[in-house]
Amino acid sequence: MPKTGEKKRIKASKRTLQILDTLMEVGGATGTELAEATGLPKSTVHYHLKTLEDFEYVVNASGEYKPALKFLTIGNGRRAGMDLYRVAKPQVDRLAKETGEMCVLMCEEYGYGFYLYSNSGERGVDFEATGSRKTLHDNALGKAILAYLPQERVDSIIETRGLLENTRHTVTDRQRLMKQLDRIREQGVAFDREEQLEGLCCVAAPITRYVDKERQDVLGSISLAGPASRMEGEYFEDELARLVSDAANMIELEIQDY
Known part of the structure; x- marks a missing residue:
């Protein structure tokens, strides 16, 4: 059985991916809009967005978050192979x-x-x-x-x-x-x-x-x-x-x- 810490990491990963999937669907949204769409607390969405931004998976354009162009690199690399x-x-x-x-x-x-x-x-x-x-x-x-x-x-x-x-x-x-x-x-x-x-x-x-x-x-x-x-x-x-x-x-x- 996974330890408590492992469960938390898995849960955190799911939330990150949930936020990212939602952002992909809508194309761009504020933290508040993403919280409403996912049903997650605003503070939780904010922390996950900051993590995604730190790793260059989203960009913050005056408060509106969008998927980063990094996904083009990932997709093109997969396709090329x-x-x-x-x-x-x-x-x-x-x-x-x-x-x-x-x-x-x-x-x-x-x-x-x-x-x-x-x-x-x-x-x-x-x-x-x-x-x-x-x-x-x-x-x-x-x-x-x-x-x-x-x-x-x-x-x-x-x-x-x-x-x-x-x-x-x-x-x-x-x-x-x-x-x-x-x-x-x-x-x-x-x-x-x-x-x-x-x-x-x-x-x-x-x-x-x-x-x-x-x-x-x-x-x-x-x-x-x-x-x-x-x-x-x-x-x-x-x-x-x-x-x-x-x-x-x-x-x-x-x-x-x-």
């Missing part, structure tokens, strides 16, 4: 240039999808920043990943993250989502027709790597996205679907050597 990023980046750049559309690379962690890298072509819609965190059920990138995760992992993600409705097109019924995942495994691509954002459609393909002859792990997904007015018919369902599928296959072939 990922095989998926190093192998897939040239393919994302190529697809964006070739199609003129927005191309995005996603990976999954803790039941969320993270935009690992993106590039917008000449007519691309630059709708999200690299590093954005998304749920998986309401977009093609996320569903392409869900389709190739073990079923118990999918169940856990749904239970933990839920099936929240972002637009009137979002799939919030579990049984309907499972049917979509079956279809993705059959077709090899996933579609999102304004499920995450009104007016935006996306087609994505999973990126997998064989662990052995019987099992493959999903590493992430790659997509092309654009306005609903352009993402329709053969261009969307055939041409772009083929391009992302081919790009995913090229990434898979190259990443086997890593």
